[in-house]
Amino acid sequence: MKTLPKTDVVIVGLGAAGGVAADVLTAAGLKVIGLEAGPYLTSKDFVKQLDELHGWSGRNRLGDIKFNREIPTWRPDTITPAIPSPVVWPMMNAVGGASIHYATLSWRFRPDDFNIRTGTIRRYGEAAIPADAALADWPVNYDELEPYYDKVEYAIGVSGKGGSNPFEGPRRRDYPMPPLRPSGYARLAEKAMRALGYHPFPQPSAINSVNYDGRAACSYCGFCAGFGCWNDSKSSTLVTAIRRAEATGRLEVRPLSTVTRILTNDQGQTTGVHYVDASGETYEQPARFVILSSYVYENVRRLLLSRSDYFPNGLSNNHGQVGKYYMSHAYVGVMGLFPGLDLNAFNGAGGQSVVIDDFNGDAFDHSGLNFIRGATINAATTNLPIAAANTHPPDVPGWGPGYKDWLQHGARSVGPLYAQVETLPYHSNFLDLDPTHKDFRGEPLVRVTYNHYENEKRAGQFIADKLTQIIKKMGASQSWLALPTMPIPVNTHAYGGTRMGHDPATSVVNAYSISHEVPNLAILGGSTFVSTTGYNPTETIQALSWRAAEHIAQHFDALAV
Amino acid sequence: MSKQYRYFLPLARRQFIKGLGSATGTVMFARAGTVWSQSAAGEVAAYTPRTLQSVELATLKAIMARLIPADAHSGGAVEARAYVYVDRALSGFHAQHLPTYRSGLATLNALAQKQGAASVETLSVTDRDTLIARLEAGTVTEPIELDKKTFTLLPEGGKALFTLILRHTIEGTFSDPMYGGNQQFIGWQLLGYAGVQFYFSEQAQAINGRQAYTNRSIADFGGKPLP
Secondary structure, three states: EEEEOEEEOOOOOOHHHHHHHHHHHHOOOOEEEOOOOOOOOHHHOOOOOOOOOOOOOOOOOOHHHHHHOOEEEEOOOOOOOOOEEOOOOOOOOOOOHHHHOOOOOOOOHHHHHOOHHHHHHHOOHHHHHHHHHOOOOOOOOOHHHHHHHHHHHHHHHHHOOOOOOOOOOOOOOOOOOOOOOHHHHHHHHHHHHHHHOOOOOOOEEOOOOOOOOOEEOOOOOOOOOOOOOOOOOOOOHHHHHHHHHOOOOOEEOOOOOOEEEEEOOOOOOEEEEEEOOOOOEEEEEEEEEEEEEOOOOHHHHHHHHHOOOOOOOOOOOOOOOOEEEEEEEEEEEEEEEEOOOOOOOOEEOOOOOOOOOOOOOOOOOOOOOOOOOOEEEEOOOOOOOHHHHOOOOOOOOOOOOOHHHHHHHHHHEEEEEEEOOOOOOOOOOOEEEEEEOOOOOOEEEEEEEEEOOOOHHHHHHHHHHHHOOOOOOOOEEEEEEEEEEOOOEOOEEEEEOEEEEEOOOOOOOOOEEOOOOOOEEEEEEEOOOOOOOOOHHHHHHHHHHHHHHHHHHHHHHHHHO | OOOOOOOOOHHHHHHHHHHHHHHHHHHHHHOOOOOOOOHHHHHHOOOOOOOOOOOHHHHHHHHHHHHHOOOOOOOOOOOOOOOHHHHHOOOOOOHHHHHHHHHHHHHHHHHHHHHHOOHHOOOOOOHHHHHHHHHHHHHOOOOOOOOOOOOEHHHHHHHHHHHHHHHHHHHHEEEEEEEOOHHHHHHHHHOOOOOOOOOOHHHHHHHOOOOOOOOOHHHOOOOOOOO
16 A cells, blocks of 8 residues: 555545535645546547437446446335345446536525424424424525525536526526526426416526536537536536636546545544555545545445544444435426427437426425425426337337337327425435445445335325326326336435534534534535435535535634644 | 537537438438338348347347337337347346346247247247237246256246346337447437437427437447447
């Protein structure tokens, strides 16, 4: 093992969160080493990958180097043996992380998301909270995070229309770019949503709607969610934050470098990390401050595997909180058949959609509904051939002449509505190390213990009814439930495991994402989330990362070792 | 457009424009309403499998021919050579499924022999459809004699095998032609998918705003099929 020269900060995982932290820390003058398990890819690689099988709905080749080799196992409860997860919505590994292949849906959470517990009790009483739910308020509120949402929207590049969503929190200024242009299908959906009295608005999206920051406007090529952007239009950290950080000369990116252990001294401080490179060579990288920003599963696993005398149950786990309050977004999908309409869906951007927030969070009165929270509802058509071939209505056979006929005459007339359903944190949903299943290095996989409960089922049914109502209004002659609400144990929208909070007895990190137990360790990403909300996580992950990095830089000498 | 911005990488742009020019010849291929015949795709018979035995390949083709059949309008899974996709994938990404194919296809031929045919391939179309429907329903639950000494059972009454073959047939028919299936863009043209394209105008995204066929595979832009 080679011991390398000490640096100010080592970042473990250079993705959506770590990339933003690198930008802020290097701008403040700190020297940063970014260790990324994945390769350093560019648009020259992505232009050769416009191939449905390459993407995440196919073979997820961008996850080959790490994620695909360590997919967590799953069990619904503690009495059922864990098995390889039957449902996997996959992550990827590269410099820039999953901000390379995400659909770019870029949201600010709403004010009521941050005080989910007290707000629920105030409006519906304590009895409205399910018995096993570990519902808690966030240790930050919307007003504290608003400046960082603004910084992220401008530094990363988000397209949208401020004020178009009547349910959003106050914002200091509009988005830096106008929304993506609506597709034909989005126009159809918008009209129906408005006719029903809802409040449709263009999806805020981290992709260039116009040329911005030296990067080209989106060309609507159709290879968006699940693919790297060949045109550098997508506002991944690869082409924004990391590019800027490298330009300072203070960020050294080390791709294909997998961290195996976070090191601690006898005072419970981190001293750096061990990592292994592509050739199998191992290194010790000393650092004054460590930022763990891989992903929910790997954040938890790396902490649990970094045991020491000071932390016998895993790093930052002396209160037994690492792995707790695991959450995963739920979805509902309804398809509609629009006879005679060619919906023309083989194109477009992942965030090119129309949305309503009318049934999300606490935007509507839940009295008498027997569930809390809700979902965002989204109309987007972007589709690719293999996926399209699997959208036949239930009364059309799935093979044979009838199927063939539908492929030819019906497939282009099927359009979806999707909802992203907020799920609650429960004491019975958690992550730990699988005692039997191991990865290719011989390390235990993460074991996901996760299930849905009544709140998720009732919310899912309520939202499915809304989807059906909207798609009928859009003119569908027939509609069907294509994606029922079901637990997605392994998800690109996974949360919790290192929850943020004020109390070390019920959380792992504080409001600045710094470990309660390790003063010079920060943990970034969805693993710090207190609730899922109905929104996509990335912009909030980045706002929290910015706020954390700014705090670390401002107090560096007090925090660092 | 200022020079620092780009819609197309230089290579992609050249290829794209070239693609538009040459596309029309093939566009008409599946859309002209001509009666499809095997002879229209002369090379169909000429594939030597790299993973499956030739009898296994013939059985697979006989099933695929019914899953997405050729008809008066266009070719189906066999004409698209989805079996080439599967045969290659069984040595690569789907290698873990090879044992399922091996035992499953042998079992299906044994079933066909019980019905007096030499193999699935020689079953009548009606008998093949009946067999596939039984697999889909998971009702092939009886022990099947493979030879004098060996009996076998299909997992889930055949449903698992059906699901696997159908899934791979769809993948093969509709994936990029560089993987071996979707030859002559038969699958994509069936769905009206125009091929890889780097830019769409607002009009091109409108409802009923159908695309001109580019008939481009990502291989035309440097893409390579990973195993």
